[in-house]
Amino acid sequence: MxxxxxxxxxxxxxxxxxxxxxxxxxxxxxxxxxxxxxxxxxxxxxxxxxxxxxxxxxxxxxxxxxxxxxxxxxxxxxxxxxxxxxxxxxxxxxxxxxxxxxxxxxxxxxxxYSLTTPWIEYILVFDALSKIKAGSNFKLKQQRQDFVQAIVFIALSVAPPDDQLRSGIEHIGPAAVIERLQEGLEHEYRRPQPNPNLIVMVRMLLSGVGATKPTSRVGLLPQQELDFPKAIYQLMGGCQTRSLRSVTQSLIDKNIPKLGIVTWSYIPEFPCHLISSPRFRSTTPTTLFDPE
Structure with missing residues (x-):
């Protein structure tokens, strides 16, 4: 079969x-x-x-x-x-x-039915997220660990030190982080015109940890700008009107090759204390990020 x-x-x-x-x-x-x-x-x-x-x-x-x-x-x-x-x-x-x-x-x-392509891209990402969230073998656990670390890195690195999102994410497990991301993506998925760039970038993160194929039918649309770190911050429940932190080029140079992402313009500074958190520490000697 x-x-x-x-x-x-x-x-x-x-x-x-x-x-x-x-x-x-x-x-x-x-x-x-x-x-x-x-x-x-x-x-x-x-x-x-x-x-x-x-x-x-x-x-x-x-x-x-x-x-x-x-x-x-x-x-x-x-x-x-x-x-x-x-x-x-x-x-x-x-x-x-x-x-x-x-x-x-x-x-x-x-x-x-090519007109449904943006939604299908979301559906495929939902499928991949569900698999790594529920996966019990070593490979899926590692993919979940690395992906969650990436999401936490991106979302919290733009958040101000007193942002409530920090305490909200620090005290939940990897599956709950993925569930929160899924909830944000579900809201975007149900829009009359979901942002295709957003789901392409999430797919790239999943591809970077080996959870899905990198190919996408829509590709990145240059006419639709996307501040990806800010978008992830908001998907995870961050305040949409909050002024967010700036970025550092040195961290971009260190971490983009590891993440397998070469199409978004920056990754902002990461709060270093989260790297040492046992909940999000990689189980392999090489972590996904190099903090400054």
Whole structure:
């Protein structure tokens, strides 16, 4: 049986009444209503068992988001709100499908529904965060340790000495740090237009500790500026109106190669007492950061 991350998916169509039996008998994911009258688009493994209930159409137009718009929302709030809600509902279908069938399903959507790419990038990062948060083997524990150390480094290094975020993060474990980051990312994920640069940078951190692949479909968008340390600080619960600390170039030169990050412009000064905290100390002789 192919692993959840190596399945190639194919677009087929079925009648709605056939969906319950097909999803019980075969690996199948319902995408949504097809423009073809009365059919549903489904994603199945590239070589599904022969079944006469599948329709392999020569033309495969994508599901129309407009067809999923709520008539109530359309009437009460207009087409913009109705469309955005329909799009986010469609994105949730993708998220549930990836949770059930694995990250390989993301490729299907990236190919057929490119407008959902920013959200899929978030979904893939959520998947990686969940794995390292719950991982029990040595490799995942080390990835969790290194990633949490990176997040703490970035978030607290911009925080003023009297910032409440410091005491809040110092006294929680690595899993709780990841949960707090996830909560912040969830809020961004549910925006009408989530910031793609933010999730690309988080993916780079995950890639730097070996928790995910570095590739991203969106890449960094130069027209969207991002102060990444400030963004992480705010995702972790920092005050959005607080004046934050400045940076030092020497720390950038020391730590960017270790983090595997070469695309953001700076890492600000790190509060050195956190490096010696047993909760965040690396279990290997080499730590992720070199404090000044």
């Amino acid at each position: 192919a692993s959840r991350t190596s399945i190639n998916w194919k677009c087929l169509h079925v009648r709605p009444q056939d969906v319950p039996s097909l999803t019980r008998e075969h690996t199948a994911h319902v995408v949504g209503p097809s423009p073809y009258d009365g059919l549903l688009e489904i994603a199945v493994p590239n070589h599904p068992p022969f079944d006469s209930r599948y329709a392999d159409l020569s033309k495969k137009p994508p599901v129309s988001i407009e067809s999923m718009m709520s008539k109530y929302l359309l009437h009460m709030h207009g087409p913009v709100v109705a469309y955005q809600c329909a799009l986010l509902n469609f994105v949730e279908i993708i998220r549930k499908g990836i949770a059930k069938h694995g990250t390989s399903l993301a490729e299907y959507y990236l190919e057929r």
